[in-house]
Amino acid sequence: MRRQRKVAAFTNPNAGKNTPRAGLGRVVASILTTPSWTYDTRTIEELEEKCEGLRRTRPDTIVVVGGDGTVHNTLTRIIREYQASGLPFPQVLVVPTGTMNTVATTLGLTRHPAVRLAELIAAKIRENRPFDHVHLAPMKINDEYGFLYGSGIVVNFLEQYYLDKNRGPKRAVKVILGSLWHEISHLLTFRKPRNPLMKQVHAKITLPDGMDPPVAPYMTHTGIMCGSIDQIGMGCKGLPDARNKPGTFMLRDTALSFWGLAANLGMLWAGYSIPKTYDANVSRLVIDYEQPTITQVDGDIKAATLRDVIELGPTLSFITG
16 A cells, blocks of 8 residues: 655745735645645745744645745755755645746646645545656755746846836836837937846856857847746746757847847747847856846846856756645
8 A cells, every 4th residue: 555645735824915816825725735834924934934844844835826036945955955954855836826937837737726636636636646757957046946947037027027016927028118119209309218127237158168158258148048948937938948958958038139039029929039149958057247247046136146047956846736
């Protein structure tokens, strides 16, 4: 007789705030686990505390209920805990209830509503049926783990996006249209645009030996993106080769202007190469910024940094059904 699986769920009560998914965390957790195996964590300190207990309870499956930011913060603490203890990593299930659910979309977990997905997985747990799963490695950004990293236009977009409490696709489109109107209005008035979305960064990107850098040191970049998943949000395959070469993640660095990006938006969305853009698959790189620069990891805005070291993290087994 097969042993009943131990399932622990980490939920973020703030996930999906101001969206229809707000408050679903407890519902999902109640379907998948018993109350004693559900960890509601409102702060990083609470998350750290709960993850420290994993070496004692040793669950077979860890469920992360929330959006991309919740996944990033929870996996960071889980990976640290398991690496410190030397225990094998458990399987991970992401149940998307956040504002941004790019990781779950990449894994095919947004085909069902969150509660329905939980019910399907719970049925397999009760009946001791095997899970469907894929293997995927997050990146290690300094001492944190995540699937998408960015600076320049990526951060600028998120800063504008987060200004409104009502988030989702409509808010994203509103930010893009606002930026378009900004550019058009300055064309009509013959003034140099100061588009907040197009605020550039100055950085030196150091690649592994034998690879040419995308630009000379401290050149201007419209946007720098790194990722181990191809989706960057709203169905855009902005990092098309991220999963095509095992053992690597994808770097995409561009110097395109607003109108250059607009002209190639369809190519970007469909996952094709675009001009004035450097693409490479690497297992490690270093980004040195000329001045303190704000970056983002999985939608979380980070404190200004002068250097980020990015490499591939451990391969994890993610449940897909």
